[in-house]
Amino acid sequence: QVRLVESGGGLVQAGGSLRLSCEASRHTHGSYTVGWIRQAPGLEREFVAAINWDGRHKYYGDSVKGRFTISSDNAENTVYLQMNSLKPEDTANYFCAARAGPFQNSGVFLRGMDYWGKGTLVTVSS
Numbered sequence: 001q002v003r004l005v006e007s008g009g010g011l012v013q014a015g016g017s018l019r020l021s022c023e024a025s026r027h028t029h030g031s032y033t034v035g036w037i038r039q040a041p042g043l044e045r046e047f048v049a050a051i052n053w054d055g056r057h058k059y060y061g062d063s064v065k066g067r068f069t070i071s072s073d074n075a076e077n078t079v080y081l082q083m084n085s086l087k088p089e090d091t092a093n094y095f096c097a098a099r100a101g102p103f104q105n106s107g108v109f110l111r112g113m114d115y116w117g118k119g120t121l122v123t124v125s126s
Helices: 106-111
Strands: 004-007 010-013 018-024 032-039 046-052 058-060 068-073 078-083 092-100 120-125
Touching (some): 004 092, 018 032, 018 120, 032 068, 032 106, 046 068, 046 106, 058 068, 092 106
Parallel strands (some): 010 120
Antiparallel strands (some): 004 018, 032 046, 046 058
């Protein structure tokens, strides 16, 4: 069992930055891909980013490429999402999620999440 706890959400103006954190309850090195998904009211879940636990491979959704950066700190069992150049359409609940095994594609990650947190709300004002 892996417990994931997100933090770092909040209200920010368009063009601003936020950093989200996802702390895992135990070390998942070598066994899980950890990432972020988001869901805005009335919309489907959207893949944001993922990282394999050794941090060597990173994956991004098209809507966030070039603006968001995912990273990991194995010593702290924590995955971060640095979000820059935020837009109002980035407003959503952001969830940290983990899936056993290597990353295949965003669809597989979304459908096959083994663990996820309660989410943290990001609101971007125009």
